[in-house]
Amino acid sequence: MTATRTEIFSAGIVEAGLGTVTREIPAGEPPPWPPNAELTWIGKDVPRLNGRDKVTGATRYTVDVRLPGMLHARFLRCPLPSAELRKLDTAAATALDGARAVIALARPGDRLRYAGQPVAAVAALSPGVAAEALAAIDAEFRPLPFVVDMDEARAPDAPLVYDEASAPKGNPSGFPAAPGLPVVGNVRGPAVVRRGDPAQGFAAADIVVEGEYRTQVQTHSCLEPHAIVADWRADGLTVYMSTQFTSGVRQELAALFGLPLNRVRVVVDGMGGGFGSKSQLGVYGRTAVELSRLAGLPVRLALDRHEEQIDAGNRPGTFQRMRLGAKRDGTLTALAIESHGTAGVALGAGIGFFAERIYTCPNFETLQHDVFVNAGPGCAMRGPGNTPGAYGLEQAIDTLSERLGLDPLALRDRIDPSKARREERRIGAERIGWSRRHKPGADPGAVKRGMGVAQSLWMSNVQTNVACEVRVLRDGSVEALSSVQDIGTGIGTVMAQVVAEVLGLRPGDITVRIGDTEFPPGGPSYGSRTTASITPPLRTAATRVLAELGREAARMLNAAPEELEAREGRIRVKSDPGRSLAFRDAAALLRTDRISAVESRADDYPGFRRRMPDAAMAHEDLGGVQFAEVAVDTETGAIRVERVVAVHDCGRPINRLLLESQVQGGVLMGVSYALLERRVMDRRTGLMVNADLEHYKLAGVHDTPEIEVVILENLQGNSATDAYGIAEPANIATAPAIANAVYNAIGVRLTSLPMTPDVVLAALGKTGRS
Amino acid sequence: MPNEPEPIRHFRLNGRNCAVPAADHTLLVETLRETLGHVGTKQGCDGGECGACTVLIDGVARLACLTRTGECEGHEIETIEGLAAGGRMSRLQRAFHERLGTQCGYCTPGMIMAAESLLRRDPHPTETAIREALSGNLCRCTGYVKIVEAVLEAAGAG
Numbered sequence: 033m034t035a036t037r038t039e040i041f042s043a044g045i046v047e048a049g050l051g052t053v054t055r056e057i058p059a060g061e062p063p064p065w066p067p068n069a070e071l072t073w074i075g076k077d078v079p080r081l082n083g084r085d086k087v088t089g090a091t092r093y094t095v096d097v098r099l100p101g102m103l104h105a106r107f108l109r110c111p112l113p114s115a116e117l118r119k120l121d122t123a124a125a126t127a128l129d130g131a132r133a134v135i136a137l138a139r140p141g142d143r144l145r146y147a148g149q150p151v152a153a154v155a156a157l158s159p160g161v162a163a164e165a166l167a168a169i170d171a172e173f174r175p176l177p178f179v180v181d182m183d184e185a186r187a188p189d190a191p192l193v194y195d196e197a198s199a200p201k202g203n204p205s206g207f208p209a210a211p212g213l214p215v216v217g218n219v220r221g222p223a224v225v226r227r228g229d230p231a232q233g234f235a236a237a238d239i240v241v242e243g244e245y246r247t248q249v250q251t252h253s254c255l256e257p258h259a260i261v262a263d264w265r266a267d268g269l270t271v272y273m274s275t276q277f278t279s280g281v282r283q284e285l286a287a288l289f290g291l292p293l294n295r296v297r298v299v300v301d302g303m304g305g306g307f308g309s310k311s312q313l314g315v316y317g318r319t320a321v322e323l324s325r326l327a328g329l330p331v332r333l334a335l336d337r338h339e340e341q342i343d344a345g346n347r348p349g350t351f352q353r354m355r356l357g358a359k360r361d362g363t364l365t366a367l368a369i370e371s372h373g374t375a376g377v378a379l380g381a382g383i384g385f386f387a388e389r390i391y392t393c394p395n396f397e398t399l400q401h402d403v404f405v406n407a408g409p410g411c412a413m414r415g416p417g418n419t420p421g422a423y424g425l426e427q428a429i430d431t432l433s434e435r436l437g438l439d440p441l442a443l444r445d446r447i448d449p450s451k452a453r454r455e456e457r458r459i460g461a462e463r464i465g466w467s468r469r470h471k472p473g474a475d476p477g478a479v480k481r482g483m484g485v486a487q488s489l490w491m492s493n494v495q496t497n498v499a500c501e502v503r504v505l506r507d508g509s510v511e512a513l514s515s516v517q518d519i520g521t522g523i524g525t526v527m528a529q530v531v532a533e534v535l536g537l538r539p540g541d542i543t544v545r546i547g548d549t550e551f552p553p554g555g556p557s558y559g560s561r562t563t564a565s566i567t568p569p570l571r572t573a574a575t576r577v578l579a580e581l582g583r584e585a586a587r588m589l590n591a592a593p594e595e596l597e598a599r600e601g602r603i604r605v606k607s608d609p610g611r612s613l614a615f616r617d618a619a620a621l622l623r624t625d626r627i628s629a630v631e632s633r634a635d636d637y638p639g640f641r642r643r644m645p646d647a648a649m650a651h652e653d654l655g656g657v658q659f660a661e662v663a664v665d666t667e668t669g670a671i672r673v674e675r676v677v678a679v680h681d682c683g684r685p686i687n688r689l690l691l692e693s694q695v696q697g698g699v700l701m702g703v704s705y706a707l708l709e710r711r712v713m714d715r716r717t718g719l720m721v722n723a724d725l726e727h728y729k730l731a732g733v734h735d736t737p738e739i740e741v742v743i744l745e746n747l748q749g750n751s752a753t754d755a756y757g758i759a760e761p762a763n764i765a766t767a768p769a770i771a772n773a774v775y776n777a778i779g780v781r782l783t784s785l786p787m788t789p790d791v792v793l794a795a796l797g798k799t800g801r802s
Numbered sequence: 803m804p805n806e807p808e809p810i811r812h813f814r815l816n817g818r819n820c821a822v823p824a825a826d827h828t829l830l831v832e833t834l835r836e837t838l839g840h841v842g843t844k845q846g847c848d849g850g851e852c853g854a855c856t857v858l859i860d861g862v863a864r865l866a867c868l869t870r871t872g873e874c875e876g877h878e879i880e881t882i883e884g885l886a887a888g889g890r891m892s893r894l895q896r897a898f899h900e901r902l903g904t905q906c907g908y909c910t911p912g913m914i915m916a917a918e919s920l921l922r923r924d925p926h927p928t929e930t931a932i933r934e935a936l937s938g939n940l941c942r943c944t945g946y947v948k949i950v951e952a953v954l955e956a957a958g959a960g
Contacts, residue, residue, distance in 0.1 A: 083899040086907030087891065087914060089842020089882035096841035255846045255854060255908040255942050304844075304908030305942050337847040520906030520943050693902050696945030725851035725940060733936045736946040 035059040041749025042067055045681070048455050053749045055637040062534070062575040062752055068684065068745055073529040074753075075745065077689040078539050081525045082518070091302035094259040094274040095334050102261065103132050103155040105323050105333040106162040107316075108169050109343070110144040110151050113406040113718025114178035114191065117142045117151065121170035125154055128168055130161035133327040137319065144173070145193055145377045146406050147719050148342035150315055155323040155331045178406040180713040182349060182374040185218040185405045193218050193377060193404035200379055219372070220379065221401035225388055233366025233395025237357030241432045245354065245424035246784035249374070249711040250347040251340070252413055253730055256304020258344050259334035260317050264324040268295035273317060276306040277556035278515045279497075282549045284313040285321065300547040303519045307701075308412035309345035310519075311558050341723035345411035346711060348373045348381035352424040356432050357395075362446040364393035373420070374403045375410025383421035386764075389652050390425070390489040391447040406718055407711075412558065414701060415760040418489060419767070423785060426486035426768035430775065434472070440485055440772070441466065449653075452746050453487055456657040456679035459742055460485070464659040464677045473779025478667050481674075482777025486768035488656030488680070488761035495555030495565040497646040499632040502531055502573040504581055506625050508616030510535060510542050512574075516554025516566050517547040521759065522690040523562050529686055530567050530753065534574035536598030537615060552630055555647075560757030563686065564650065568752035573631035580629070584621040585613050636750045650750060656680040656761035658699065660737075660769040664777045666796055669789030673703050673737040673770055681746040683756040692741045695762040699739050702766020704731035710786050813874040815840075816884025824871035831855045831866035834881060842882040842911050846940070853939030856912035856919075857881050863919035863935075882911035885918065894918055894956040903952035905943030913939045917953045926957055 036056045041064045043053035050067065068075030085091040110117075122134045133155040138144060144151065152169055156162040177191035184190055194200075199215045213221050234240060261272040269291060275281050278298040285296045303310075320333040335344060350373040357366035373381025384398035413419075433443040441457050448454065460466075469483040501513040512527045524546055528539040535542075545551060555565040578598055585603040586593040589611050597606045604612030640648035661675040676699050685691055708729040712722045722728040747754055767785060775781045780795045793799045808823035815838070824833050834840040834857070843866055846854035855866040858880040885892045891899065894914050904910045913936060920927055920935035927935070932953045941949065 079900050079902060080904065083902070083904060084891065084895075086904040086910050087895040087898045088886045089840075089911045091907055092841070093844075093908065095845070096835075098839075253942055255844075255852065255906065255940065257846075302908070303906060305906045307942070337851070522905075689902050693905055693944055693948055696947045697905060697943045698945075700945035701942070725847045730940050730942065732940060733933045733946045733950065736933075736950075739945060739947050 039064050042747050043749050044747060045452060045455050046745035046747065047459070050747065055749050057637050060572065062571055064749065065753070067747065071533060073533045073539055075685050075688065078525055078529055078687055079689065080522050081528055081539060081544065093256050093302040093304050094261065094272050094300060095256060097261045097272045097332070099261060099263060099330040102330040102332050103157065103323070103327055104159045104162045105153055105155040105320055105331050106159070106166055107150045107319070107339070108152040108166050108171060110147060110149040110173065112144070112173050112175050113147045113180060114176040115144045115173040116176060117144055118172040118174050119170060120152060122152060124168040124170065125165040128161070128165050130157040131165040132156060132329060133323045134165065135319065135322055135326065143176070146408050148339065148408055150319065153319045153323060155327050178718045179218070180405050180407050180718045181715055182351065182372065182403045182405055184715070185374070185403050186372065188217060190218055193406055199404065218404040219401050220404070222399035223382060224397070224399055225384055226397045228395035230366045230368050230395045230397040234355070234357040237365045238360045239358050239432070239435055241356045241428055241435055243354045243424070243428045243431060244783060245352045245427060247350045247420040247423055248709070248785050249349040250413065250705055250709045251711055251728065252307045252309035252345055253340070253725065253728070254305035254307060254309060257335045257337065257340050258310060258314065258316055260320045261330055261332045262320040262324040263330040264321060264328070268297065269321065270297045270299065271321065272299050274303055274310055275300055275517065276310045276519055276558050278517050278547060278549050279553040280311070280556055281313050281317065288318060289321065296549070298549045300517045303517055306519045306557065307414050308416065308558055311412060311556060337725060338723045341728060342720050343408045345413070346376070346408060347413035347416070347419070348375040348410040350381060350383055350420045352383060354424050354428045356428050358432055358436065360436065362436055362438055362443045364391055364447050366395040367393045369398045371398070372401045372403050374405050376405055376407035378409035378411070380410060380412070380416065383417050383424070386418040386421035386489055387425045390487065392449050393447070407713060414698070415490060415764040418760070418764045419705070422486060422488065422764045423768045423771065426765070427771050427781065427783070430484065430772045431781070444487065448487070450655050452655040452681040452744060453657055455744060456655060456681065457485070460657050460659045460677045460679040463740055463742065464661060464675065466659070469776065472776050475777060479663050479665050480777040481661065481663050482773045482775065483659065483661050484769050484772025484774070484776050485657065485659050486765040486772060488658070488764040490560055490654040490761045490764065491652045492564060492650040492654045492756045493559040493561035493647060494636065494640065494650050495561055495647050496634065497553055498555045498565045498569060499552035499630055500566060500570040500573050501552050501628055501630045502570065502577045503626050503628040504577055504619055506619055506622045508619040510537065511545055512542055512570060513545045513551040514554035514566060515546065515549045515551045516562060517557055519557045521557070521562070521694055522687065523557070523566065525690065526563055526567065526686045527570055530570050531574045534571055534598070535578055535615065536600060536602065560654065560760045562757060564683070564756045567686065567755050569631040569633045571752045572633065573629040576629035576631065577627055580627050581618050585618040588613060588621060638750060650756070654682065654756055654761055656765055658765040658769040660766070660773040662770060662773040662777055664774055664792060666778060669792035671707055671774060671787055671792060673707070675738045675740070676766065676769070677740045677742070678762065679742040679744070680758055680761055681744040682758040683746055683748060683750065684754040685743045685745055686753070686755050688743055691743050691758055694758055695741045696739045698759065698762025699766050700731050700736055702763050703735060703737065703770065705785065706767040706770040707786050707788065708735070811871050811875055813876060814878045816880055822871070826870065826872055828871045829867055830857070830869040830871050830874060833871040834866060840881050840883055844908055844911055846908065853916060854909050854912040856915040856939065858915055858919055861919065861922055863916045882915060885914065894921065894953065897952040897956035901948050901952040901955055903944070903949045909939060909941045913941065913949060917956070921957060929954060
């Protein structure tokens with residue numbers, strides 16, 4: 033047992049009134065922080081510390097890395113949605129002048145399951161020669177029957193994507209994790225979650241609401257493509273990679289190539305977005321390393337936009353059947369969901385977690401199915417499962433509130449146990465002017481306005497395999513180190529704020545070194561877990577290194593170390609601030625050029641709710657409520673989102689400027705999901721017809737609504753910083769809030785995404801389509 | 803294979819004379835990034851869709867991925883590297899930095915060059931004009947709100 037001590041923490045939502053909570057915490061942890069108003073840097077608007085490099089073009093992304101002798105690699109990809117590889121002859125490609133390595137990724141006789149599946153790869157002196165080498169590969173494909181549409185894939189006579197033996201067993205994106213499920217035809221499942229007795233719950237209901245909802249396949253569309261430069265040398269492997277998880281990729285590489293961890297280094301500096309799709313090594317990463325090993329030279333492999341669209345991950349499409357039972361007062365008696373989703377040739381299309389956790393309902397059942405189709409593998413994308421799941425459930429709740437004659441906010445006040453979301457509903461309703469909301473379709477005229485609300489739920493995840501180092505050098509300079517990567521959210525700035533707060537310095541005084549596995553292991557930048565994982569051990573490390581510095585300063589100031597504090601660039605005696613030393617002068621007293629502390633942590637103070645290898649779930653009610661105001665042109669069918677109010681909580685906010693930016697981005701990604709984005713597969717050819725950024729529509733600056741962001745300070749006394757993430761909750765509620773607003777505008781419910789003008793007109797009965 | 807020597811192209815790049823070999827089909831984005839090492843200009847799509855490679859040619863925003871290097875003969879090209887004269891951030895760069903107009907930052911150079919082009923011809927643009935000028939530049943991270951705010955601020959400070 034480690035020694036502990038008792039501390040009293042401020043707890044509660046600052047905006048709604050604070051109480052306290054008493055915690056038994058490990059003796060080595062720093063004392064509780066007060067609310068942000070009493071802190072110097074935490075919770076403040078600190079601009080991005082590496083912002084200057086970003087605006088001057090100095091930031092180096094993986095696509096910018098150039099090494100001496102570097103080769104350029106490209107894939108030969110399967111041109112058909114389903115095929116048998118009949119022949120693969122790479123001799124001419126290998127013999128080509130300037131080609132340095134060629135590898136086969138499939139063998140004759142292999143079944144290829146989607147258009148774009150890698151078949152072979154080449155590395156050559158230039159991109160041009162690589163293209164020539166690809167053309168010199170003699171490959172023959174025998175076309176096989178295929179299916180790309182999820183509904184068609186469910187038919188009993190549909191062409192099979194897999195047989196039972198070859199179907200993937202695990203679950204690449206982990207939602208829901210249910211190994212060993214039966215596979216019938218192209219359908220795997222159901223994965224069942226049940227509590228109580230749903231049949232009895234429906235029998236006890238006064239009102240039953242049913243609904244069917246459909247969501248599209250969305251691609252991640254990171255602006256920087258998936259890219260890697262692999263440098264295999266006799267003494268070890270260095271990989272520069274646009275990745276969300278340097279230390280995870282290192283582990284994968286070590287295992288795959290039989291290397292010890294200390295011979296594998298993964299580096300990322302600038303990182304051009306990931307959204308879930310750059311979480312793993314991937315086939316492209318593995319291939320580049322293999323080519324580098326064969327050629328004995330560095331190899332660069334960067335996907336083009338077409339490859340990004342067909343084979344770099346996507347958010348699965350879903351079909352959801354929901355059934356809700358409730359008493360007249362709104363109390364839920366039963367909730368049942370049957371869902372089918374498709375992640376192409378992969379798994380992970382479940383949507384049930386959101387409904388399972390967000391509302392109080394004693395009787396609950398989900399039956400979730402993955403449907404295989406001949407399309408590129410899906411993977412986790414910003415709020416996996418919960419984003420499509422919220423689109424269905426939050427509309428069903430809206431329908432229920434109308435049937436009950438209750439305001440949607442009043443119904444949620446009854447069924448949602450989250451205190452944070454209750455406060456968020458109150459604040460959001462005031463900001464958007466909820467009292468102006470009219471009855472569905474009541475706006476006269478051709479352009480009808482409406483207002484809607486929907487909620488977010490995500491887990492507070494924490495990576496436990498995380499450590500941080502803080503160093504003080506004898507000239508008074510300070511470094512914070514971790515392999516954690518900044519994928520754009522600004523974690524480096526957050527780290528500098530934490531260290532500056534502890535050491536009494538300014539964030540700009542802290543040099544943050546991250547994105548390199550030479551430093552202590554940082555966690556992944558996914559699952560909204562980075563801040564929660566990295567900041568508590570970082571604060572502890574900074575506290576420890578300060579204590580060491582304090583021992584030197586104490587001698588000089590004739591005080592006991594515990595009498596000292598670090599404020600405003602000085603180490604001073606708390607009771608007599610005039611007796612002080614500049615931080616720099618204190619550092620000059622050090623016997624060695626630098627001192628250092630490395631810290632990690634095993635648990636949140638109240639204990640993690642669930643543990644997984646290397647990670648844990650602290651709690652499962654990271655919230656957020658969003659309100660949308662839309663204008664629907666009933667003549668053109670165009671929906672314009674005019675305003676979104678997004679009220680969120682993430683424990684203790686560390687940098688409101690960065691948080692606002694992330695929430696605004698999450699909202700816009702939700703607008704884009706709701707109105708524009710859709711991967712279109714041609715049923716006759718099995719190919720993606722909009723594999724670019726022209727016909728695959730991302731929201732642009734013209735589509736941006738006014739976005740008002742409110743971040744609560746929700747203190748819980750859970751860790752040394754009490755900070756959690758926000759990336760995913762910011763995205764989950766947007767599309768259903770817009771859908772509910774559209775219903776409020778036109779009085780007709782749209783139940784499929786994206787809500788394009790043709791869908792609106794069809795719903796209004798203004799076209800021949802139904 | 804026998805290679806014809808590539809013709810030398812002459813243009814001004816960020817205020818300096820520049821002579822660089824480029825074949826007829828070579829795109830400006832390749833010349834900037836691969837031959838000249840000016841990797842601040844980014845490429846995000848397969849041609850003309852994302853705006854990440856926006857540069858100024860004779861002061862006007864152009865896509866370097868749709869411009870052949872040969873067409874630049876005798877013209878004035880400006881890239882993101884040329885904006886911070888003497889190491890000082892331009893007003894737009896400062897506003898993007900302070901107002902957090904960046905997140906991952908990959909679209910930022912193109913975004914700033916598109917905005918720069920606007921401010922040169924219209925130093926005090928309306929918000930509508932700013933949105934129009936940036937409508938060819940995609941950003942997947944920020945939601946554009948702080949980008950527009952940054953351009954407005956730079957225009958106000960101009």
